[in-house]
Amino acid sequence: MAYKQITDKIDYHQLEVEVRKFWEKNKVFEQSVSSRDGKPQYTFYEGPPTANGKPGIHHVMARTLKDIVCRFKTMEGYQVRRKAGWDTHGLPVEIEVEKSLGFKHKDEIVKYGVAKFNEECKKSVWKYKSEWEEMTRMMGYWVDLEHPYVTFENNYIESIWWALKQYFDKKLIYKGYKIQPYCPRCETPLSSHEVSLGYRDVKDPSVYIKLKLKDEENTYFLVWTTTPWTLISNVAIAVRPDIDYVKVEQKGEKLILAEARLSVLGDEYTVLEKFKGSTLQGKAYERMYNYHQVKEKGWYVVLADFVTTEDGTGIVHMAPAYGEDDYQTGRKYNLPTIHPVNKSGEFNAEVTDFAGMFV
Numbered sequence: 001m002a003y004k005q006i007t008d009k010i011d012y013h014q015l016e017v018e019v020r021k022f023w024e025k026n027k028v029f030e031q032s033v034s035s036r037d038g039k040p041q042y043t044f045y046e047g048p049p050t051a052n053g054k055p056g057i058h059h060v061m062a063r064t065l066k067d068i069v070c071r072f073k074t075m076e077g078y079q080v081r082r083k084a085g086w087d088t089h090g091l092p093v094e095i096e097v098e099k100s101l102g103f104k105h106k107d108e109i110v111k112y113g114v115a116k117f118n119e120e121c122k123k124s125v126w127k128y129k130s131e132w133e134e135m136t137r138m139m140g141y142w143v144d145l146e147h148p149y150v151t152f153e154n155n156y157i158e159s160i161w162w163a164l165k166q167y168f169d170k171k172l173i174y175k176g177y178k179i180q181p182y183c184p185r186c187e188t189p190l191s192s193h194e195v196s197l198g199y200r201d202v203k204d205p206s207v208y209i210k211l212k213l214k215d216e217e218n219t220y221f222l223v224w225t226t227t228p229w230t231l232i233s234n235v236a237i238a239v240r241p242d243i244d245y246v247k248v249e250q251k252g253e254k255l256i257l258a259e260a261r262l263s264v265l266g267d268e269y270t271v272l273e274k275f276k277g278s279t280l281q282g283k284a285y286e287r288m289y290n291y292h293q294v295k296e297k298g299w300y301v302v303l304a305d306f307v308t309t310e311d312g313t314g315i316v317h318m319a320p321a322y323g324e325d326d327y328q329t330g331r332k333y334n335l336p337t338i339h340p341v342n343k344s345g346e347f348n349a350e351v352t353d354f355a356g357m358f359v
Contacts, residue, residue: 040078092194097124233321236298238306296336297336318335
């Protein structure tokens with residue numbers, strides 16, 4: 001009996017092509033599902049890519065991991081249905097179409113017509129569909145491309161609304177705030193992925209401010225912030241309970257700050273007292289801006305573990321509408337939330353002295 005000669009000169013690409021043809025001709029993927037009718041189900045929905053962008057090597061890596069899990073569950077005896085999907089919503093699609101139409105601002109979409117703009121988005125989203133399908137086949141990724149779910153189709157949208165209603169009926173949905181990156185040009189929140197697509201370092205001004213204690217004459221908390229525009233939304237200041245703070249006299253004023261940050265004052269000052277941050281909790285100070293009426297108690301010292309002495313004064317200005325740490329601390333102390341910025345990133349009319357200013 002003659003055996004085929006084994007060689008180390010293997011054409012791996014040609015070998016892959018032959019395996020793929022064998023799979024397609026014998027419907028091996030389909031059989032891996034149909035042969036397990038009646039077995040326990042393990043259902044997989046593809047985390048859908050956006051087809052208006054070209055696939056890359058990172059997609060191959062992610063899909064390889066997904067494929068491994070599905071094949072493993074099949075080997076365990078499960079019937080593993082794998083449904084492909086296409087993400088046809090989101091900022092990447094809109095930005096692609098805005099560029100093609102030469103739009104610079106969201107108002108131009110409204111003038112153009114939302115329905116017409118949506119149609120352009122629906123066309124754009126399939127721009128690289130064939131490349132995605134070819135990559136899927138070439139890498140041997142087993143997924144049902146013939147019956148995908150498409151996020152702009154009504155049956156998908158209605159299924160999402162149905163699911164949300166189930167949560168709502170079970171009282172698992174509540175109205176509240178969430179701190180997120182936001183794009184004033186697009187007038188929409190951004191995912192971390194979208195932020196990374198256009199991230200750049202910029203220089204922002206930082207300021208030191210004095211907040212006068214209510215119960216002590218000529219005494220101020222010295223506070224540092226890198227976001228001066230959020231001072232209109234200030235409702236508290238935070239100190240860390242275990243940090244050493246001091247009260248000093250300088251140029252006829254008494255200032256409170258962290259001992260480790262005394263360098264910000266220069267050389268001419270006199271230390272009057274030293275105490276832990278925990279002793280400052282609840283001390284009230286005079287409000288800086290009075291543009292907004294609030295129901296909750298605010299403008300006093302709270303305790304927070306995220307305060308450091310690496311920079312600033314060891315006292316943190318708190319605006320719960322504009323920072324995750326601030327927001328969580330605000331919830332803990334039931335602080336007011338002041339959000340005076342409109343969807344275009346400008347101060348609203350209530351902020352009379354700065355109304356319309358872009359922040």
